[in-house]
Amino acid sequence: MDRPIPRPPLRPAQSFGLRRSPRVIMALVFREMSTTYGQSSLGYLWALLEPLAGILLLTLVFSLAFRSPSIGTSFPLFYASGLLPYLAYQQISQKISQALRFSRPLLFYPRVTFIDALLARLILNALTQVMIFVLVLAGILIAYRIDVILNIPAIALSLAMSFSLAFGVGVLNCYLFWQIPIWRSVWKVVNRPMFVLSCVLFIFDDVPQPYQDWLWWNPLVHVVGMMRSGIYATYDSSYVSPLYVFLVALATAAFGLLQLHRWHRNIVED
Secondary structure (H helix, E strand, O other): OOOOOOOOOOOOOOOOOOOOOHHHHHHHHHHHHHHHHOOOOOOOHHHHHHHHHHHHHHHHHHHHHOOOOOOOOOHHHHHHHHHHHHHHHHHHHHHHHOHHHHOHHHHHOOOOOHHHHHHHHHHHHHHHHHHHHHHHHHHHHHHOOOOOOOOHHHHHHHHHHHHHHHHHHHHHHHHHHHHOOOHHHHHHHHHOOHHHHOOOOOOHHHOOOOHHHHHOOOHHHHHHHHHHHHHOOOOOOOOOOHHHHHHHHHHHHHHHHHHHHHHHHHHHHO
């Protein structure tokens, strides 16, 4: 009777070494691209439908109740400035939280580490969100003939804040979802009000005290505020602190990576 061929042991992760293999990471990126977007004839078009549908719905609902948005005169542009960075954070953090389980078969190969799986998901989904942002924003500006002076550095900084926060939260949840199974359900409940509490539907300045001081501690408020300062030249974003967002991202990523360094074999083999 033939004995089953044992799977090779998981590679002792050279987790925090700086010498990553670009070829391995890119191979994982192409694999996920074909798996995620290659299964459907519409491909990347599906990724565009969610933000477009959200912006159209918000525009329809709130244009009936209000004469103008909190900034400017275009409802689609106002909601895009809040919705796009928010959805980028949500999508990327969710993808990264499932990175080890998604790449589980490949993590038994000697050259693939859990860091490779995390970075591959970050790279692909960050590039996807940048593409979605450019297409949606350009489409709104052209379709509605809106004349704005875009602050590209501020927009890029907002996206960097969103991506770094998504990576940190995703890495942390990658560990917590395995260690504390009920946390997955708790996280869904906690995230439900975040759409409103992240100032997507309104601006931070319209929130009365003391709620404004409480909302300041939500990192997504800073991400959205920075994006709006990049799209609206007259918007005052003095309350925004990129340093605070990057510190939260660093703290969550550092703790999550330390735990994954210790437990990633158990997570993959579970």
